[in-house]
Amino acid sequence: MRNTELIIHPRQELAAYLSLGRDYFELGKPRVVLVMLVCAAVGMALAVPGIPDMLRVVTGLLGIGLAAMGAAAFNHLLDQRLDKLMLRTSRRPVAEGRIRGWQAAVYASLLSLAGLVLLWIEVNPMTAALTAMALLGYAVIYTAFLKHATPQNITIGGLAGAAPPLLGWTAMTGQLNPDALLLVLIIFAWTPPHFWALAIHKREEYAKAGVPMLPVTHGIDFTRLQIWLYGWLTVVATLMPFATGMSGWIYLLGIVLLNSRFMYWNWKVWRGNDPKAPLAAFWFSIRYILYLFGWLLLDHYVLLVF
Numbered sequence: 001m002r003n004t005e006l007i008i009h010p011r012q013e014l015a016a017y018l019s020l021g022r023d024y025f026e027l028g029k030p031r032v033v034l035v036m037l038v039c040a041a042v043g044m045a046l047a048v049p050g051i052p053d054m055l056r057v058v059t060g061l062l063g064i065g066l067a068a069m070g071a072a073a074f075n076h077l078l079d080q081r082l083d084k085l086m087l088r089t090s091r092r093p094v095a096e097g098r099i100r101g102w103q104a105a106v107y108a109s110l111l112s113l114a115g116l117v118l119l120w121i122e123v124n125p126m127t128a129a130l131t132a133m134a135l136l137g138y139a140v141i142y143t144a145f146l147k148h149a150t151p152q153n154i155t156i157g158g159l160a161g162a163a164p165p166l167l168g169w170t171a172m173t174g175q176l177n178p179d180a181l182l183l184v185l186i187i188f189a190w191t192p193p194h195f196w197a198l199a200i201h202k203r204e205e206y207a208k209a210g211v212p213m214l215p216v217t218h219g220i221d222f223t224r225l226q227i228w229l230y231g232w233l234t235v236v237a238t239l240m241p242f243a244t245g246m247s248g249w250i251y252l253l254g255i256v257l258l259n260s261r262f263m264y265w266n267w268k269v270w271r272g273n274d275p276k277a278p279l280a281a282f283w284f285s286i287r288y289i290l291y292l293f294g295w296l297l298l299d300h301y302v303l304l305v306f
């Protein structure tokens, strides 16, 4: 008698491997890291006159990307219980048990170590050290402590997420630079409008899970005001590259357009009479940061050519 249930078809086996591979890839929060790498690449381009050394660009981005994905995998590991409690995160690979805790721990450690060693040997120790700080800042300080301790978790933890342009910059020069810190400031100021817009939309989930996000601890009205104020802080920060002569008129034109749209959505959130505004503002914030760094790059190369 043939027991067809016990026969595993090679195609099923392949599908299972692919699905496991996808799960591991997801642990690294690839879409977030991709945007971070764009920011790091722009930092690299702005750090040097002319075209940057491509080998260094590739090794730098690889090192930063591996470390950031490692940090994200640690976040999946440490947040597995919390992730289970919220609909948005409940299907994640560690939360659902498709990847075991120890497997995630090994994977996160390998990615992080590979990224840091690559940066240390092939790029420079300063970039490796700053990347290690960002990694620990997100994976340990934010995820394990701040997130559960204070509604200011993301403002402080945001420093880790804001690091990529600086990491890109130091990868090329090995030195800290005020212009690079300005780029960090932009992402730092942008993080609260980016995240709190989503946190308003997901307030009930955070409350149910007992995470002290600002809309849970201080209410939605207060958070809407904070988004509006941090929005203005972001606008001021984005004007600084032009004001300091780091970027030119093309950048100014780009960010005036971008900031109008950004502040339109932040205003809609602040007014509070459109229930769809917070989620729309969150999604726009991602396009905003991507386009902003795109304008910085365009401006840099146009200035270089003409």
Ligand code: HEM
Residues within 6 Å of the ligand: 031, 032, 035, 036, 039, 088, 154, 157, 158, 159, 161, 162, 187, 191, 194, 195, 198, 286, 289
């Ligand atoms: C502490 C700082 C930050 C916090 C707390 C935060 C929070 C979040 C959250 C909760 C999500 C939703 C994730 C999901 O549902 O899959 C998200 C999505 C996203 N964030 Fe952030 N974020 C931060 C910083 C950043 C930074 C610095 C960048 C890039 C420069 C970024 C880029 C993105 C992108 C691209 C997405 C969309 C991911 C997707 O399509 O699934 N975030 N962020």
Ligand SMILES: CC(C)=CCC/C(C)=C/CC/C(C)=C/COP(=O)(O)OP(=O)(O)O
Residues within 6 Å of the ligand: 029, 032, 033, 036, 064, 067, 068, 069, 071, 072, 075, 079, 089, 131, 132, 134, 135, 138, 147, 160, 161, 163, 164
């Ligand atoms: C080395 C380096 C550049 C490190 C940066 C690491 C990194 C991937 C930061 C991501 C920031 C982020 C998506 C936070 C999400 O908050 P959350 O974890 O509270 O969101 P969740 O509920 O979706 O998990």
